[in-house]
Amino acid sequence: MHDLIQKLIERLPLDFRILxxxxxxxxxxxxxxxxxxxxxxxxxxxxGVLIMLSIVHSVVMYVGLESIQDPDxxxxxxxxxxxxxxxxxxxxxxxxxxxSWDATFPDRRDVxxxxxxxxxxxxxxxxxxxxxxxxxxxxxxxxxxMSGLVVPFLLGMLHNSSWGFYQCLVAYWFTIVAASAFLxxxxxxxxxxxxxxxxRRIFLRLSALLQLAAFGLFLGVYYLxxxxxxxxxxxxxxxxxxxxCSPSYWFFALFNQLxxxxxxxxxxxxxxxxxxxxxxxxxxxxSLLLCYMRTMKxxxxxxxxxxxxxxxxxxxxxxSSLHAAIALFCIRxxxxxxxxxxxxxxxxxxxxxxxxSWLRSELANAAPSALPSDFLMSSFxxxxxxxxxxxxxxxxxxxxxxxWVLRTTQLRPSQVYIAATRGALLLFAVVPAWLLxxxxxxxxxxxxxxxxxxxxxxxxxxxxxxxxxxxxxxVPFTCSYLPGKSNIQLVFWAFFIVCLPLAVWLSxxxxxxxxxxxxxxxFAIVFFGIAFGLFDYNRFHAKSAVLYFEEIxxxxxxxxxLNA
Amino acid sequence: xxxxxNLYRSYRGIPAIENVSFKVAPGEIVGFLGPNxxxxxxxxKIVTGMLRPNDGRVLFEGQDIARDMVAFRxxxxxxxxxxxxxxxxSGLEYLQxxxxxxxxxxxxxxxxxxxxxxxxxxESWQYTPISSYSKGMRQRVLIAAAxxxxxxxxxxxxxxxxxxxxxxxxxxxxxxxxxxxxxxxxYISHVLxxxxxxxxxxxxxxxxxxxxxxxxxxLARLMSLPxxxxxxxxxxxxxxxxxxxxxxxxxxxxxxx
Numbered sequence: 001m002h003d004l005i006q007k008l009i010e011r012l013p014l015d016f017r018i019l020x021x022x023x024x025x026x027x028x029x030x031x032x033x034x035x036x037x038x039x040x041x042x043x044x045x046x047x048g049v050l051i052m053l054s055i056v057h058s059v060v061m062y063v064g065l066e067s068i069q070d071p072d073x074x075x076x077x078x079x080x081x082x083x084x085x086x087x088x089x090x091x092x093x094x095x096x097x098x099x100s101w102d103a104t105f106p107d108r109r110d111v112x113x114x115x116x117x118x119x120x121x122x123x124x125x126x127x128x129x130x131x132x133x134x135x136x137x138x139x140x141x142x143x144x145x146m147s148g149l150v151v152p153f154l155l156g157m158l159h160n161s162s163w164g165f166y167q168c169l170v171a172y173w174f175t176i177v178a179a180s181a182f183l184x185x186x187x188x189x190x191x192x193x194x195x196x197x198x199x200r201r202i203f204l205r206l207s208a209l210l211q212l213a214a215f216g217l218f219l220g221v222y223y224l225x226x227x228x229x230x231x232x233x234x235x236x237x238x239x240x241x242x243x244x245c246s247p248s249y250w251f252f253a254l255f256n257q258l259x260x261x262x263x264x265x266x267x268x269x270x271x272x273x274x275x276x277x278x279x280x281x282x283x284x285x286x287s288l289l290l291c292y293m294r295t296m297k298x299x300x301x302x303x304x305x306x307x308x309x310x311x312x313x314x315x316x317x318x319x320s321s322l323h324a325a326i327a328l329f330c331i332r333x334x335x336x337x338x339x340x341x342x343x344x345x346x347x348x349x350x351x352x353x354x355x356x357s358w359l360r361s362e363l364a365n366a367a368p369s370a371l372p373s374d375f376l377m378s379s380f381x382x383x384x385x386x387x388x389x390x391x392x393x394x395x396x397x398x399x400x401x402x403x404w405v406l407r408t409t410q411l412r413p414s415q416v417y418i419a420a421t422r423g424a425l426l427l428f429a430v431v432p433a434w435l436l437x438x439x440x441x442x443x444x445x446x447x448x449x450x451x452x453x454x455x456x457x458x459x460x461x462x463x464x465x466x467x468x469x470x471x472x473x474x475v476p477f478t479c480s481y482l483p484g485k486s487n488i489q490l491v492f493w494a495f496f497i498v499c500l501p502l503a504v505w506l507s508x509x510x511x512x513x514x515x516x517x518x519x520x521x522x523f524a525i526v527f528f529g530i531a532f533g534l535f536d537y538n539r540f541h542a543k544s545a546v547l548y549f550e551e552i553x554x555x556x557x558x559x560x561x562l563n564a
Numbered sequence: 565x566x567x568x569x570n571l572y573r574s575y576r577g578i579p580a581i582e583n584v585s586f587k588v589a590p591g592e593i594v595g596f597l598g599p600n601x602x603x604x605x606x607x608x609k610i611v612t613g614m615l616r617p618n619d620g621r622v623l624f625e626g627q628d629i630a631r632d633m634v635a636f637r638x639x640x641x642x643x644x645x646x647x648x649x650x651x652x653x654s655g656l657e658y659l660q661x662x663x664x665x666x667x668x669x670x671x672x673x674x675x676x677x678x679x680x681x682x683x684x685x686x687e688s689w690q691y692t693p694i695s696s697y698s699k700g701m702r703q704r705v706l707i708a709a710a711x712x713x714x715x716x717x718x719x720x721x722x723x724x725x726x727x728x729x730x731x732x733x734x735x736x737x738x739x740x741x742x743x744x745x746x747x748x749x750x751y752i753s754h755v756l757x758x759x760x761x762x763x764x765x766x767x768x769x770x771x772x773x774x775x776x777x778x779x780x781x782x783l784a785r786l787m788s789l790p791x792x793x794x795x796x797x798x799x800x801x802x803x804x805x806x807x808x809x810x811x812x813x814x815x816x817x818x819x820x821x
Contacts, residue, residue, distance in 0.1 A: 321670070325664035402648045405661075408640075413634075
């Protein structure tokens with residue numbers, strides 16, 4: 001089998017294979033840095049996380065279904081899981097399109113480097129498409145590797161026939177692939193036609209905004225759309241408009257149509273899926289072809305240098321000039337570097353996902369309610385993701401060759417730089433997460449409990465920031481990245497094993513303390529003590545710290561075992 | 565003002581520079597010449613404090629720079645060989661960053677940065693990202709950044725690289741004015757005609773060792789050669805370039821092996 005695949009690959013043109021690998025690296029260039037551009041290694045880690053999700057989905061579905069005896073309730077549970085899996089697949093595809101934004105279209109670098117070479121534009125197009133399709137295909141396959149078997153098996157059991165299993169298997173995989181293709185092609189269509197219709201310079205500016213808007217839209221829809229998967233909800237006339245607007249319900253209907261379980265009055269919903277898929281595929285094909293015919297030419301023809309418009313010149317006070325330099329450097333790096341923007345957006349996605357799920361439940365509750373323990377935990381998680389997310393983005397270098405300017409202008413002790421980095425962490429991670437939690441807690445009562453929780457949350461943000469600064473004697477975005485240091489699997493499991501139980505325990509303890517003033521005071525004093533202790537520890541070590549711009553790998557000594 | 569004393573630096577045991585010593589006095593423009601790989605960059609990295617020597621020391625105003633690196637950094641301006649900048653910043657934003665890192669007052673940065681950009685003919689592109697700048701424009705931003713804090717010592721590593729004729733002439737005039745104001749200038753370049761015109765003294769380095777240290781006219785007279793280029797070729801024992809070019813053409817024409 002391996003030889004057959006190898007032979008098939010070797011039949012492909014050499015320039016296509018070289019470009020495919022090159023573009024594959026660029027689709028995922030963000031983390032490839034951490035494992036010496038080992039694409040296989042990165043894809044392995046990425047696939048591992050999705051496989052784990054698939055296993056979790058399957059176990060939840062199997063256990064859930066086994067615990068329900070009533071046939072109607074079992075059927076409703078199955079419908080809910082079907083929709084959940086389709087919506088999750090759409091979300092994962094959406095996040096992939098955000099991460100690989102613009103990767104399918106030719107950029108200036110491609111045009112300038114590849115145009116003088118004897119490479120046909122169609123080879124570039126197919127290489128880019130195949131690179132994106134490879135990663136997307138891997139996402140589909142791994143996210144559904146278990147659930148893609150368990151769902152047909154369980155639904156087949158409801159059918160009471162072996163044919164039911166095979167029909168459901170085909171229906172499931174077709175629907176999942178179709179839903180992914182629909183979203184991916186829709187985004188390509190929008191990007192392609194925007195690139196064609198707008199002047200290139202405006203398109204590039206708009207593209208960054210579109211990327212963030214798409215990101216918010218995918219998350220917002222996923223977390224805010226109500227669950228309408230019961231037969232009654234699907235038939236209610238008030239819900240028809242929502243069903244008609246939501247692609248996840250179109251493909252939910254498509255799955256049931258292919259599975260032979262769709263009521264005839266919902267055939268129109270499945271037709272939307274077919275129509276949407278056809279339009280998206282055609283739109284993507286046309287826009288890509290036009291882009292490769294016209295945009296490459298437009299890119300060459302555009303002037304190299306255009307005077308920039310004077311920007312709004314208000315600079316808020318960040319304290320000393322060094323604090324201002326570091327804070328503005330952080331803002332500009334985060335907003336103007338695609339890699340850093342997307343990496344930070346990934347963590348912000350987790351923060352907003354939690355926030356949006358709470359917003360949905362608050363919108364459903366008209367009257368203010370008591371502060372629940374779940375909300376406390378959610379706000380702790382939001383703070384954790386925001387702080388650790390920004391800290392991990394700080395570690396991604398932006399332009400190592402330009403760091404000489406920081407080295408030759410270091411006129412203050414290292415502790416001042418570390419204090420400026422602390423300020424950036426507090427300003428760009430702790431404050432936004434705290435404000436978001438504050439807004440979300442407006443509907444809870446009593447207000448004193450909310451204020452108490454916000455105090456604890458602020459102290460937690462301080463503690464997390466100080467934890468992030470231990471040994472971090474560098475200016476954000478300026479230190480080289482040590483290959484192999486980040487391990488997605490390790491981070492994923494560390495989160496489940498350490499952070500999650502800790503957040504559960506903390507929220508439970510805080511919830512108990514909220515009704516007992518003395519206990520709460522003790523709780524707050526402990527938090528303050530930890531925060532101040534860590535602050536003092538970092539401040540003490542910063543006095544003798546030396547700023548560094550290059551990560552030095554640890555020496556590895558290999559013993560030969562020659563001793564008898 | 566600047567004095568290098570017996571600098572020695574090796575990489576993995578291979579010496580890059582050995583026993584490098586020279587002085588740059590206030591008001592003096594010293595040319596530092598050498599072929600590729602001669603040890604110029606290593607010397608400059610040591611002088612700017614980015615690299616520590618294995619042996620020897622650098623004195624600035626009589627003080628070892630290693631003792632108070634912060635004071636030394638505040639006193640020099642540096643234009644590196646390669647125009648590496650944070651390319652997502654605009655020219656103005658880059659100068660603001662450098663000014664803030666140097667602790668200049670916000671209003672002073674604003675005035676100096678905009679005026680320097682205007683004088684260097686970058687006013688129209690001060691808000692444009694550096695990523696779209698030509699090499700010469702980047703070089704001009706670097707020159708502006710080096711002058712921003714009125715340093716006592718200036719280190720220019722190939723400053724004319726990418727500059728057009730007008731900017732090149734402006735730069736030569738600038739060098740003379742800076743020297744007249746008592747600034748010490750260390751000027752590293754391959755453009756020997758310019759070095760001959762503007763430098764008071766020339767130091768030639770090859771294979772990590774100083775081969776000559778005297779005014780350009782003295783060098784030519786002592787070696788009985790017509791100009792600095794001939795002196796340089798003689799000192800560093802350059803290969804026969806004509807013969808080398810001929811060999812390159814022959815390699816290019818190989819069709820099969």
